[in-house]
Amino acid sequence: MRLVLFDLDGTLLTAGGIGRRSTRLALESVFGTSGNLDSFYPGGRTQEAIFLDTLADAGIEESIFLKKRDQLYQIFLDS
Numbered sequence: 001m002r003l004v005l006f007d008l009d010g011t012l013l014t015a016g017g018i019g020r021r022s023t024r025l026a027l028e029s030v031f032g033t034s035g036n037l038d039s040f041y042p043g044g045r046t047q048e049a050i051f052l053d054t055l056a057d058a059g060i061e062e063s064i065f066l067k068k069r070d071q072l073y074q075i076f077l078d079s
Helices: 018-031 048-055 062-078
Strands: none
Touching: 018 048, 018 062, 048 062
């Protein structure tokens, strides 16, 4: 079993920004944008909520996210 934890807001640990970089890489690879990720405060949010909010800001609907969700998470977890 593999367990991956990310704490993007730094309340539990500091990982040198790898969570945000992985999020950006995955979003840009699959959707061509990372929306408002640079100004987005992820504190207390799930990764799913972060993906959905940044994509919504870029005008990408949830239905499109759901179609590409598996690909997005694969890239996110591999990065």
